[in-house]
Amino acid sequence: MTAPEIASAFNGEGVRTNNGSRWTCQKLYYILRNTACVGELVVGASETDAFGNRYASLDPVILESAHEPIVSREVFDRAQALLNCRAGNHALARHAASPYLLSGLLRCGSCGGRMGGASAKGGRYHYYVCLRNARHGRQACVGVRVQREALDSQVLEEVQEEVLAPGNLEALVHLVNEEMVSQVNAAEEKLRDIDGHLAALRGRLGRHYDALESGEIGLQDLAPRIKELREQIREGGRTKDALVAGIDHQQTSRVELKTILSYAKQLRSTLDLGTALERKAFLGSFIEEIHVRKDRVQIRYRLPLQAQEAEGLEPPVLVTLASGGGGGNRTRVRNCFRSASTGLVTRFDLGA
Secondary structure (H helix, E strand, O other), rough: OOOHHHHHHHOOOOOOOOOOOOEEEEEEHHHOOOOHOOOOOOOOOOOEEEOOOEEEEOOOOEEEEOOOOOOHHHHHHHHHHHHHHOOOOOHHHHHOOOOOOOOOOOOEEEOOEEEEEEEOOOOEEEEEEEHHHHHHHOOOOOOOOOEEEHHHHHHHHHHHHHOOHHHHHHHHHHHHHHHHHHHHHHHHHHHHHHHHHHHHHHHHHHHHHHHHHOOOHHHHHHHHHHHHHHHHHHHHHHHHHHHHHHHHHHOOOOOHHHHHHHHHHHHHHHHOOOOOOHHHHHHHEEEEEEEEEOOOOEEOOOEEEOOOOOOOOOOHHHHEEEEEEOOOOEEEEEOEEEEEEEEEEEEOOOOO
């Protein structure tokens, strides 16, 4: 069941939250994301700034096994994977819902803010404009304004001719895999340094225990040092775990040329023959962002990688869904692709 369906069922049965209010999707998501379910407690002071925003004034401390868990870590992690897959890509959703092909992907080359569609002369002319300039004037940004037709056609031409050509894709896949290997090597070097540091800390801790047992130094003098060393060892262990997880992720994210060529073939076909919504969704899965200046355009790409299949998870595909009751036509986009940063950037002169 989806979160709206669960909330509706609870409210229909008269079930209320712990403070007596009705259930909402946000309250359900808070519970499903809360690591208290697996026995963790997060301790950290929070304060409120002048604008009413809450922030952590201290680095939060995570206490593991603070209480009896409600669910196992395995169940919790699978729930997070499912939530992440179903959550969708909000930028991609905005991109797909707009009648402008590149909306949600464009960034103003002057201020870095988002660009959106605008029309003039009763809808006869269409443009992409800097939203910061449109809303707040030139004092916020000098602004960028380009014709929609010109930018759409040139971006499509650039993607099809310069990026999706098999030879270019092969070189791109090679570069991405090289970068992944480089990142793994760097992480493994850090891992060796951390192992050495942890061994030294444990050696010092052992010597303190020996001194305590022999009576050379009293507990009152050694307790602060032992506490500090144990905290340093715990922090080093957390850093090591994060590095190991990152290495595992990189090693399972290797890009296969066959997969990318198949995807590129599908993308070329979709750009030529697909519906407007399909074209927008596929562009959004392949393009990370487009920076637009008055005379020049820069496109930054990513490689969509099919997600690891897991029992009980959504199929690893890109899906566009029309949703909304009462004849509504809101658009939701689920993107169950992982992506690999390619480092690939193409540039072309606008209007050239």
